[in-house]
Amino acid sequence: MKLYFTFILVLLFLFKASAQKEKETLYSTWNNLNLNDSIRFNSMIDLVQKYYLFTKIDSALVLSKQMLNSAQKKKNLQFEIEASTLIGKIYFELKEFETGEKIYTKGLELAKKNKDRFLYAEKLFDLGYLYSKYEDYTNSFKILQKSEKLYKELGDPLNEGWSIVHQGFIYRDLGDYKEAEKYHLKHLELSEKHKIKKSISAANGNLGEIYHKLGNLAKSIEYWKRAIRLSKEIGLEEYANVGTGKLVEIYIIEKQFSEATKYLNEYIAVTEKYPIPKYERDFLMKIHLWKCQIDYGFKNYTKALKECEECLNINMVNNWKLESGLFKSLYEVNKKLNRPAIALDYFEKYQIANDDEKVDKARTEIQSIVFNNQIIADSISQAQEKELLNLTYEEGLRKKNREKNLFLTIGLLVLLSAIAYFVISRRMAASERKRLHEINQLKNALFTNITHEFRTPLTVIKGITSTIKSNIKNNQHDDLKNSLEIIDRNSDGLLHLINEMLDLAKIESGNMELNSVQTDIIPFTKYLTQSFQSLAEEKGIKFSIHCDLEHIKMDIDVNKFTAIITNLLSNAIKFTSENGEVKVNIKKVEIHKTNFVEIKVIDTGLGISKEEQLHIFDKFYQVDNSSSKLQKGTGIGLALVKDFVELMNGTIDVESRLGKSSVFCITIPITNNAKPADGSELASKTTFFQANTEQLVSENNQSINNSDSSLPLVLIVEDNIDVAHYIKTCLTEKYDILHAPNGAIGIDMALEKIPDIIICDVMMPIKDGFEVCERLKSNELTDHIPIIMLTAKATFEDRLTGLAHGADAYLTKPFEKEELLTRIDQLTLLRKKMLRKFEKVGIESLLNKNIKNSETKFLDKIITVIHNNIVQTDFGPVELAKKSHFSESQLYRKLKATSGKSTSMFIRSIRLQKGKKLIQTTNKTISEVAYEVGFNDPSYFSRVFKEEFGSAPSAISK
Numbered sequence: 001m002k003l004y005f006t007f008i009l010v011l012l013f014l015f016k017a018s019a020q021k022e023k024e025t026l027y028s029t030w031n032n033l034n035l036n037d038s039i040r041f042n043s044m045i046d047l048v049q050k051y052y053l054f055t056k057i058d059s060a061l062v063l064s065k066q067m068l069n070s071a072q073k074k075k076n077l078q079f080e081i082e083a084s085t086l087i088g089k090i091y092f093e094l095k096e097f098e099t100g101e102k103i104y105t106k107g108l109e110l111a112k113k114n115k116d117r118f119l120y121a122e123k124l125f126d127l128g129y130l131y132s133k134y135e136d137y138t139n140s141f142k143i144l145q146k147s148e149k150l151y152k153e154l155g156d157p158l159n160e161g162w163s164i165v166h167q168g169f170i171y172r173d174l175g176d177y178k179e180a181e182k183y184h185l186k187h188l189e190l191s192e193k194h195k196i197k198k199s200i201s202a203a204n205g206n207l208g209e210i211y212h213k214l215g216n217l218a219k220s221i222e223y224w225k226r227a228i229r230l231s232k233e234i235g236l237e238e239y240a241n242v243g244t245g246k247l248v249e250i251y252i253i254e255k256q257f258s259e260a261t262k263y264l265n266e267y268i269a270v271t272e273k274y275p276i277p278k279y280e281r282d283f284l285m286k287i288h289l290w291k292c293q294i295d296y297g298f299k300n301y302t303k304a305l306k307e308c309e310e311c312l313n314i315n316m317v318n319n320w321k322l323e324s325g326l327f328k329s330l331y332e333v334n335k336k337l338n339r340p341a342i343a344l345d346y347f348e349k350y351q352i353a354n355d356d357e358k359v360d361k362a363r364t365e366i367q368s369i370v371f372n373n374q375i376i377a378d379s380i381s382q383a384q385e386k387e388l389l390n391l392t393y394e395e396g397l398r399k400k401n402r403e404k405n406l407f408l409t410i411g412l413l414v415l416l417s418a419i420a421y422f423v424i425s426r427r428m429a430a431s432e433r434k435r436l437h438e439i440n441q442l443k444n445a446l447f448t449n450i451t452h453e454f455r456t457p458l459t460v461i462k463g464i465t466s467t468i469k470s471n472i473k474n475n476q477h478d479d480l481k482n483s484l485e486i487i488d489r490n491s492d493g494l495l496h497l498i499n500e501m502l503d504l505a506k507i508e509s510g511n512m513e514l515n516s517v518q519t520d521i522i523p524f525t526k527y528l529t530q531s532f533q534s535l536a537e538e539k540g541i542k543f544s545i546h547c548d549l550e551h552i553k554m555d556i557d558v559n560k561f562t563a564i565i566t567n568l569l570s571n572a573i574k575f576t577s578e579n580g581e582v583k584v585n586i587k588k589v590e591i592h593k594t595n596f597v598e599i600k601v602i603d604t605g606l607g608i609s610k611e612e613q614l615h616i617f618d619k620f621y622q623v624d625n626s627s628s629k630l631q632k633g634t635g636i637g638l639a640l641v642k643d644f645v646e647l648m649n650g651t652i653d654v655e656s657r658l659g660k661s662s663v664f665c666i667t668i669p670i671t672n673n674a675k676p677a678d679g680s681e682l683a684s685k686t687t688f689f690q691a692n693t694e695q696l697v698s699e700n701n702q703s704i705n706n707s708d709s710s711l712p713l714v715l716i717v718e719d720n721i722d723v724a725h726y727i728k729t730c731l732t733e734k735y736d737i738l739h740a741p742n743g744a745i746g747i748d749m750a751l752e753k754i755p756d757i758i759i760c761d762v763m764m765p766i767k768d769g770f771e772v773c774e775r776l777k778s779n780e781l782t783d784h785i786p787i788i789m790l791t792a793k794a795t796f797e798d799r800l801t802g803l804a805h806g807a808d809a810y811l812t813k814p815f816e817k818e819e820l821l822t823r824i825d826q827l828t829l830l831r832k833k834m835l836r837k838f839e840k841v842g843i844e845s846l847l848n849k850n851i852k853n854s855e856t857k858f859l860d861k862i863i864t865v866i867h868n869n870i871v872q873t874d875f876g877p878v879e880l881a882k883k884s885h886f887s888e889s890q891l892y893r894k895l896k897a898t899s900g901k902s903t904s905m906f907i908r909s910i911r912l913q914k915g916k917k918l919i920q921t922t923n924k925t926i927s928e929v930a931y932e933v934g935f936n937d938p939s940y941f942s943r944v945f946k947e948e949f950g951s952a953p954s955a956i957s958k
Contacts, residue, residue, distance in 0.1 A: 041067060041079040048086060061090050078119070081110045085123050092130050104130070121150040125163055137170050144170075157194040161187050165206065177213045184210060201230035205243055217250050224250075241270040245283075248290050257297040264290050285314040292329050301336045308333055324353035457490035459814040463726040466817060486722050514647060516555040517677035521597055522547050522586060524558075528565045529584055532573060540578035548587040552597055555674040560644040567637040568601040568664050575662075576605035588670070595670040596650075602663045608656040616654060617642040641666075711736040712828065715755040717746030717772055718790065719764045723813075727759060727790075730817045731824075743767030747775050750782050754893035756831075757824055762791035770805045777806030780861075781890055783854040784898050786827035790815075835900035855898045862895070866910045873934045877903035912948045915941065919956045926953045 029035060029043035044067045048060045068083035088104025091097070104127055111120040125147040131140030148163035168183030184206045191199035208224035211217075224243045231240035244267045251260035264287070271283050288311035295304035308330045315326070327350035334343035464483045471480070529545050536543035572582045585600040608616060617638050645652045650668035714735040718724040719742055728737050738753060740746035744766040750758060758776070762769035769789055776782040789807040809823045834855075865883045869875040880903060881891045892903050899906055915933040918924060924932070930941035945953050 037074060037076060037079070041071070041076070041082065045082060045086065057090060057093055061087065061094075064090060077110060077114050078116075081107045081114065081119065081123070083107075084110065085126065089126075089130060092134060095134075097134065097136075100130075117150065117154060118156075121147055121154060121156070121159065124150065125159065125166075128163070129166060132166060132170055132173070135173075137174065141167060141170055157190055158196055158199060161190050161196070161199050161203075164190065165202070168206065172210065172213070177210050181207070181210050181214075197230060197234050198236070201227050201234065201236065201239070204230065205239070208243065208246060212246065212250065217254060221247065221250055237270060237273070241267055244270070245286060252290065252293045252297070255297060257294050260290070260294050260297075264294065285311050288314065289326060289329065292333065296329065296333055296336075299336075301333055304329075304333045305337060324350050327353050457494050457722075460490045460720075460722040460726050461487050462814045463730070463817065467726070467729050486725065490722060512643075512647060514557045515559070516557050516674040518553060518555050518672060518674045519558070519677045521552045521554055521556060521561075522550060524561075525565060525584070525586060525599070528562060529569065532569050532582075536573055536582060539573060539576070541573060541576050542579075542581040543573075543583075544581075545584040546586070552586075552588055552670065553672060554597060554668075554670040555672060556668070557644075557648065558677065560647065564641050564644050564666065565599075567641050568666075571637065572601050572603035572605065572662070572664075576603045580604040589667065591667070596667045597670055598665065598667050600663055600665045602661065604661045607658040607660050607662055608654065609658045613654055613656060617652070712756040713738065713753060714824075715740065715746065715750055715753065715758045717743060717750075717758065717760040717764070717769070719761060723761070723790075727820070730820055734821075735824075743769065743772045746772050750776050750785065751779065752887075752890070754781060754890055754897065755785060756897065757827060758785055758787045759790055759820075760787055762789060773805040773807050780854065780858050781886065781894055784831075784858075784894070786831070788820075788823055788827070831897070858894070859898060862906070863910055866907055867914065870911060870914060870934050871932060873936050875934060876907065880907060908944065909948065911935065912941075912945055915945065915953070916949065916956060919953055929953070 029040060044063065048063050048067075064083055064087045068080065068087060071077075071079040071083050084107030085104050088100045088102075088107060091100030091103060094100075104123075108120065108123050108127065111123050114120075124143060128140050128143035128147055131137070131143060144163050144167050148160055148167070151157075151160035151163060164183050164187045168180045168187065171177070171180035171183065184203055188200065188203035188207065191203050204223045205227035208220045208222075208227055211220035211223060224246050228240045228243040228247075231237070231243065244263050247263045248260050248267060251257070251263065268287060271287070288307045292304045292307035292311060295301070295307060308326065311326060312330065327346050331343050331346040331350050334346060464487055468480065468483055526545060526547075529543075533543055569582070569584070576582055581602075581604045583600075583602040585598075585602065587598050589596050589598045642652050645666050645668065648668050650666055652664065652666045654662065654664050656662040712735050714731055715738045716724050716727050717740045718727065721741070724739050724741075728739070731737060735757075738749055738755060740749045743760075743764045746758075746760065747767065749755075750772075758772075760769045760772050764772075767775075769791065773787050773789065776785060776787065786808040787806065788809045788811055790811050791813065808827055811820060811823060862880070862884060865880060866875070869879065869883070872879075877888055877891070881888045884891060886894070888903070895901060895903050895906050901909060911933040915929045915935075918929045918932060919926070922929075926942065927938040930938040933941075935941040942953050949956075
């Protein structure tokens with residue numbers, strides 16, 4: 001296939017070269033005044049029409065006017081006609097229709113004056129074609145009828161037939177295929193009568209196209225095959241190939257992919273002979289589209305995608321209008337390849353393109369109505385003109401105008417109605433597409449977030465289980481209790497998430513029931529809120545609860561009430577910053593003579609905009625701001641809160657100011673119909689909640705930071721302490737571990753400690769993993785550090801996003817210990833290879849090769865600072881760090897990572913390399929060189945020189 005496209009490109013190049021040569025020949029012929037006028041003028045006509053009319057239209061106009069002036073000076077009427085009509089064509093192309101019509105008509109009048117009826121008929125036909133090309137179908141139809149009649153009088157059945165064909169094309173372009181069929185059948189009958197094989201072939205092809213449009217594919221195949229056979233018989237292989245292409249399309253529609261493949265191969269074989277088919281400039285694009293559709297039919301989806309994307313590229317390069325069929329194929333292929341986001345994007349483009357085609361079709365139908373009305377009106381006018389011989393002129397004219405105006409009015413009303421219908425239809429379609437897109441986004445958000453919520457605990461459970469198995473095998477039981485607690489905690493988290501989703505499903509299906517018991521709501525609410533006290537303290541948040549009464553006995557569903565309070569409090573604390581405040585106010589209120597308990601949860605957190613408040617209780621909805629989106633969740637919590645409150649016949653409202661505060665207020669009617677609850681029942685129903693809040697507190701208290709400078713340093717940036725703990729257990733024997741609980745702390749720790757490798761989660765509070773990656777990869781201190789992105793977001797697009805931000809590797813939760821270690825080993829191996837390259841070649845030699853990356857740029861900068869201070873014998877690590885604007889430890893770790901040398905050894909190495917260069921390029925003594933590169937003692941210089949380069953300075957040749 002590559003050879004085929006190379007062949008096509010070579011032929012295109014040769015064609016261009018040949019065309020350029022022909023163009024130059026035609027121009028020189030025109031300028032050769034010694035040649036016959038007929039030869040000169042014909043060469044100018046060819047030059048303009050072939051090379052300028054549709055590409056360099058201004059030049060075409062200048063050259064045509066030159067030809068007109070020359071023809072007028074020489075009083076050559078024939079070429080004055082040719083020049084005038086050619087100029088008219090150019091103005092049509094420039095969309096200056098009135099000017100074009102005026103100049104072209106002048107040429108027609110000259111042809112009539114010249115009494116050359118054949119030339120007049122030819123120019124008449126050309127004018128009809130021009131009107132049709134620029135969609136003035138009424139004038140085109142009238143002119144083509146005249147040219148048909150004239151050619152018939154002249155006994156020219158070939159061109160009489162072409163006039164009929166183009167009348168059929170008008171009806172085809174207006175979408176009236178049944179009417180078009182009549183004209184093409186008439187053309188076929190005329191051509192067969194006079195045995196004009198070329199026209200018979202064309203008529204069969206045109207009928208094949210019409211029956212294709214009418215949906216009669218069997219008849220279309222019959223006529224196309226006849227057209228192909230006849231075209232081949234008379235040597236019109238290129239035109240036959242148009243029919244071959246049509247058969248490919250039809251067999252694809254009919255899902256006869258083997259037949260389609262057979263005709264496609266035949267089509268390609270002909271295009272190899274003719275690189276730019278006369279009738280189909282977009283042949284290469286069509287080949288790729290057909291291949292895509294055939295591969296799709298054979299279920300070769302990967303190949304189909306490649307062909308469709310190549311087709312799209314050709315369209316984009318040539319700036320052609322993209323058709324809905326291509327987008328439909330791309331949508332179907334991506335859908336089969338399980339790429340839903342890309343498939344949706346192409347489906348939307350397909351819908352838009354399809355709508356545009358519908359609008360075009362509607363516009364065509366409107367044009368057809370107007371065209372038919374005008375033709376009818378003109379027919380009536382012609383009939384009335386005969387009647388005017390027997391009527392007074394004024395009365396007949398009035399009647400004619402009335403009836404003509406009636407038809408035009410009807411046409412205008414139909415036109416306006418059709419336009420209104422299609423505008424409204426398109427708006428409705430766009431609105432529906434937008435709604436579906438929003439639903440899809442909500443679904444994607446739900447699945448992404450729920451996937452994250454599932455994958456994170458599964459990572460811990462799967463990883464810790466594997467570790468326990470390994471430890472039991474090795475008779476190690478030290479950390480078993482802690483490991484089982486972690487598994488238990490994460491299992492409870494999964495169960496809670498599943499229960500939330502099941503509750504949501506029950507509510508939607510109407511199967512959720514209340515299990516009410518009677519209890520004192522004040523102490524119970526205090527009991528629930530106490531569990532958040534320590535969590536608030538850990539975050540530096542002031543937490544308090546205020547009650548107007550000591551006791552309020554009422555009916556509640558304990559589980560649902562617990563879910564309401566815990567959701568509201570966990571959100572309030574989650575979105576409130578350090579030094580903020582969270583308050584719970586409880587009081588009894590009377591509304592319409594009914595007693596209610598009112599509970600307000602007030603925070604001084606992020607706040608919610610007015611627009612977001614309208615959707616805050618929608619299922620799967622999450623507030624769309626950077627701070628809130630980085631907090632993990634599913635968008636189920638508040639929707640459940642609202643459903644639970646309403647199930648208890650209560651209401652929930654929110655008042656919020658963006659960036660200031662939020663107040664969630666619930667009111668529940670006080671009833672006393674249920675049986676009293678005992679303490680053990682309440683305690684059992686809130687066990688998970690207590691365990692969950694204890695986990696949140698423990699996450700903030702635990703630390704997994706170790707310090708053993710003899711091992712490589714790994715920084716884990718992960719907000720889930722259990723995941724971080726599991727990663728630590730995987731690495732603890734081979735690496736020194738640092739842990740950052742969020743992205744912001746992770747960035748600070750990376751800049752301070754300059755670790756050897758970073759393992760970073762994606763979805764984290766304050767700053768997400770992508771921002772961590774981008775910040776560190778754009779800082780010269782940390783841009784060398786390999787970063788492994790660790791996430792539950794497992795789609796292809798998420799991986800691309802991570803890699804685009806500079807991530808070196810991507811691990812999807814849950815992952816195996818071996819997979820993590822393999823990734824780390826691969827990345828450290830790459831760094832070791834680079835350091836060996838530095839040792840082998842020498843740092844300055846590598847820099848001299850002009851290899852530009854972040855590491856060589858950093859080293860180049862440091863070397864420049866050393867060179868600028870090289871004569872100073874006391875210039876060491878402290879001075880280099882100050883001059884480079886780094887701390888000593890930062891510079892040490894950066895240089896160690898990028899060059900394999902400590903700061904002092906790196907400075908010494910640069911001094912020695914400079915000394916070696918001076919010895920090789922100057923006549924200075926060893927002592928002079930030693931002093932010049934910052935050594936106090938020439939003998940020490942000689943000793944370390946030999947250590948660095950393997951030979952003494954005196955052995956270095958000049």
